[in-house]
Amino acid sequence: xxxxxxxxxxxxxxxxxxxxxxxxxxxxxxxxxxxxxxxxxxxxxxxxxxxxxxxxxxxxxxxxxxxxxxxxxxxxxxxxxxxxxxxxxxxxxxxxxxxxxxxxxxxxxxxxxxxxxxxxxxxxxxxxxxxxxxxxxxxxxxxxxxxxxxxxxxxxxxxxxxxxxxxxxxxxxxxxxxxxxxxxxxxxxxxxxxxxxxxxxxxxxxxxxxxxxxxxxxxxxxxxxxxxxxxxxxxxxxxxxxxxxxxxxxxxxxxxxxxxxxxxxxxxxxxxxxxxxxxxxxxxxxxxxxxxxxxxxxxxxxxxxxxxxxxxxxxxxxxxxxxxxxxxxxxxxxxxxxxxxxxxxxxxxxxxxxxxxxxxxxxxxxxxxxxxxxxxxxxxxxxxxxxxxxxxxxxxxxxxx
Numbered sequence: 001x002x003x004x005x006x007x008x009x010x011x012x013x014x015x016x017x018x019x020x021x022x023x024x025x026x027x028x029x030x031x032x033x034x035x036x037x038x039x040x041x042x043x044x045x046x047x048x049x050x051x052x053x054x055x056x057x058x059x060x061x062x063x064x065x066x067x068x069x070x071x072x073x074x075x076x077x078x079x080x081x082x083x084x085x086x087x088x089x090x091x092x093x094x095x096x097x098x099x100x101x102x103x104x105x106x107x108x109x110x111x112x113x114x115x116x117x118x119x120x121x122x123x124x125x126x127x128x129x130x131x132x133x134x135x136x137x138x139x140x141x142x143x144x145x146x147x148x149x150x151x152x153x154x155x156x157x158x159x160x161x162x163x164x165x166x167x168x169x170x171x172x173x174x175x176x177x178x179x180x181x182x183x184x185x186x187x188x189x190x191x192x193x194x195x196x197x198x199x200x201x202x203x204x205x206x207x208x209x210x211x212x213x214x215x216x217x218x219x220x221x222x223x224x225x226x227x228x229x230x231x232x233x234x235x236x237x238x239x240x241x242x243x244x245x246x247x248x249x250x251x252x253x254x255x256x257x258x259x260x261x262x263x264x265x266x267x268x269x270x271x272x273x274x275x276x277x278x279x280x281x282x283x284x285x286x287x288x289x290x291x292x293x294x295x296x297x298x299x300x301x302x303x304x305x306x307x308x309x310x311x312x313x314x315x316x317x318x319x320x321x322x323x324x325x326x327x328x329x330x331x332x333x334x335x336x337x338x339x340x341x342x343x344x345x346x347x348x349x350x351x352x353x354x355x356x357x358x359x360x361x362x363x364x365x366x367x368x369x370x371x372x373x374x375x376x377x378x379x380x381x382x383x384x385x386x387x388x389x390x391x392x393x394x395x396x397x398x399x400x401x
Contacts, residue, residue: 003323004382008036016044018323019051021382023374027053032061034213040068043283046324048294049382050333050374056216059293059334062327064282067222069230071201073290076194078234079241080166080185080275081295081330082304083249084315084393086267089178091396093261098170098358098397101259105168105399108255109248112163112401115156122158125247132236133189139229146192157187158240159247163401165331165368167306168252171313171393177266179393180256181313182248183306185275190237197230231277238276245271270302270315274330282325289325297321297328297387305387306331307376309368309398310354314380316387328386332376338367345369359398368400 005024007017014036028051035045035057042064051060057073095101116122126133133154137143144150161168161184168182186193201218204226212218220227249269257263272295280289295303297318306313311332320326336344351361353370380389 007032015041017047018044019047020324020386021047021049021051021379023049023378023382024051025053028058031056031058031214034217035061035063037213038065038217038219040065040219042066042285042287046327048324048327048329049379050293050329050331052334054292056214057290057292060329061292062294062325063290063292064287064325065219065290066285066287068219069227069234069277069288070217070219070290071194071197071230072216072218073292074194074234074277075275075292076191076198077185077275078190078194079238079273080183080190081241081245081271081273082181082183082306083245083269083271084179084181084304085249085265085269086173087178087180088264088266089260091172091176091178094170094178094396095259101170101256102358102397102399104255104259105252108251109168109399110160111399112161115153115160116158117156119152119155122155122247125158125243126155129236129239129243132232136193136233136236140196143192143196146196147188154187154189154240157189158244159251160184160187160244161248161399161401162187166401167309168248168399169313169395170397171395173315173391173393178263179267179391180249180252181304181306181393182245182252184241184245184248186237186241187244189240193233193237197226197233200226234277238273241273242271270304272296272303280325282322291327291330293330293333294327295330296326297324298326302390303328303387305329305376305380308332308370308373309359309365309400310357310370310395311373311376313376313393313395314389315391315393317390318387319385321386324386328383329379332373332379334372335374336372338372341367341369341372345371354398357395357398360400365400
């Protein structure tokens, strides 16, 4: 389907907002109107079909800015994204009971607030970014107070899942091939970077007496030292997130190998951010493109769009849509908040909606119940102009923190 809605089409003082869905809530619309008032926006704002309200900036939004970046639009899980690969196994080769495989993954990959106990096992994965991390903490000593035992913590968290909507899954595609898919980000390192620079941006706007429709839309202007430092920190967190997913994937494959017939990887890993900033060229200008809950979908580029726990997910190929800044959705998108989901649904609802999936079915993950998310099939229909579906995946096992 084409663009479904346009905001500010007749207001020359505000940026145009192109919305690729008709399923959008009032809170998200208000946030988009606020973003459109910023004079740093280039051309228009693109809104993906999984759109929902966030903090300041709307989740599921692609924001092109000229010589500026909005830290709160990036958020605190910098570089959060997906990793998936296909194995040379068929569904028929999986055991009838998947709980032992889930247990093996949970032993190999710390989830929630847990981390690896031994620093030595993670040091090799961290070696390529060790110097950048040291430089960051030297530039901003305040960060050392935000992470306990920071010199060890960020290393021990390498190859860990986290909590919330992060997950590790076994999936079956339309040809009955087995895939491993996971979703995670930059863990504690990205969190403290995000929180610290969001506050610095707010102070910077106050110092320059810039009037904003929402303080969470505070931004850094290019040319300042803090802008350069933020770009440095962003790139570091995004690289940490990418390596983190690679490390987890290796841990998962080694954990499940003894429990399955011998296998090989038949589809190279697809590793994509969906919460990040990139320097890109669009509509005649070089811009800082923030994809907040969106993935890159250039022509021919492979990406991953996961559904909710117990639903479907998709491997997609980008179509290079200029109107979306070569982007598409990053998932199904929440229909209700976590607190609302916990109030509305019970454990019996979770068990019903995740039937056939080996996963946690306790009260601790009710906020991740499929009904709390939008219908992934409808989300995909709304972005037929943005991507084509290469593979449809159905979860059979899901690990959550």
